[in-house]
Amino acid sequence: MKIMKKSDYDSNSEAEAIRSLSEDGDEMRKLNYYLSKDNQTKWKKIPQQNVRTRSCNIITHLPGPIKEKRTATTEIASLNSFLDNTTIVSTIVKYTNISIDSVKDNFSRERYALHTDPIELQTFIDIRYIT
Structure with missing residues (x-):
């Protein structure tokens, strides 16, 4: 330097x-x-x-749930507002029963592989969601 x-x-x-x-x-x-x-x-x-x-950048409506879904006060009420018996729950029940039919021969007793219904599935979802 x-x-x-x-x-x-x-x-x-x-x-x-x-x-x-x-x-x-x-x-x-x-x-x-x-x-x-x-x-x-x-x-x-x-x-x-x-x-x-x-x-395409203009927002015409606010994001989030609409109508009765907005008034849900608990997590279960919110989930139930999306899972109505006529669409999602009945589809889940249908394909669950198909799956049960495919594996019921693997069980020693018939009562271990009984079909499910919408009420049983809804109860299962509610219990799983609470815990």
């Missing part, structure tokens, strides 16, 4: 360098964009105004 002496210091060259930097800075201030480090990407200094929001 070279130590600079006062005699090696040239104030004219430093002043010239500062002047050129200042001129470059003045030119950049006149432009309406900033130039990134890669000297290619331009960033606007003033944000675009009066831009219309795309229709």
Whole structure:
């Protein structure tokens, strides 16, 4: 590392360098964009105004449960509002009974592989959800 002496210091060259930097800075201030480090990407200094929001970004309804599902006070009441007997529970019961039929020959007693019903399944779900 070279130590600079006062005699090696040239104030004219430093002043010239500062002047050129200042001129470059003045030119950049006149432009309406900033130039990134890669000297290619331009960033606007003033944000675009009066831009219309795309229709896909407009929220038309609030997220979350609707109607009676919103008034559920417990976890079980909330779960039961989604699991109604006519659709989901009956589908689960149907496919559970099919599965029981496929494995009931593996059991020594018939009572170990009885079919289930919607009430039994709902009770099972409620107990599992509570614990």
